[in-house]
Amino acid sequence: MKKFNLSDLLVLIIWVLPFIYLAIVYAQLPATVPIHFSAQGKPDGFGPRQDVIYLMAITGGASALAYLLMRFLPSIDPKRQVKYGENNFNKIGFGIVSFLSLISLTIIYAVVHNGLSTITWSL
Numbered sequence: 001m002k003k004f005n006l007s008d009l010l011v012l013i014i015w016v017l018p019f020i021y022l023a024i025v026y027a028q029l030p031a032t033v034p035i036h037f038s039a040q041g042k043p044d045g046f047g048p049r050q051d052v053i054y055l056m057a058i059t060g061g062a063s064a065l066a067y068l069l070m071r072f073l074p075s076i077d078p079k080r081q082v083k084y085g086e087n088n089f090n091k092i093g094f095g096i097v098s099f100l101s102l103i104s105l106t107i108i109y110a111v112v113h114n115g116l117s118t119i120t121w122s123l
Contacts, residue, residue, distance in 0.1 A: 007090065011067055011097050015060065018104035022056055025112050033111045043110075052111055056104055063100035067093040 029049050036045030070093030 007094065008071075011094055014101050015063060015067075015097050018056055018101050018108060019060065021105055022052065022108050025108065026052075028112055035111075052108065055107065059100050059104045063097045066096040066100075069093075070096070 026049075029052065031049055032046050033049055033052055034043030034045065035047040035051050035055070036043070038044045070089040073089050
């Protein structure tokens with residue numbers, strides 16, 4: 001069994017950030033919140049406040065499962081060939097958790113502030 005180390009603690013902190021942010025701003029959410037945004041960052045789909053909790057549970061669960069899979073893949077590999085890329089799998093797991101946490105934080109921010117401002121790129 002693998003031991004809990006400093007990188008696992010960092011992943012746990014990054015993973016829990018969206019839940020903490022949601023707990024802080026949950027009282028500010030209206031009864032009906034935007035749940036879908038257009039490409040321009042404007043809300044175009046609405047639902048009850050609880051949908052934000054469900055979305056955070058889904059993204060949080062997916063990121064936790066992906067990290068655990070990447071973390072313990074060398075242990076469950078029947079041919080024991082993954083052990084040579086163990087550091088790469090840990091980095092991939094860290095990236096998945098970081099990316100999904102960033103997406104979750106962005107969604108919560110957009111719900112609280114009723115949309116996102118977009119950057120227009122011109123060439």
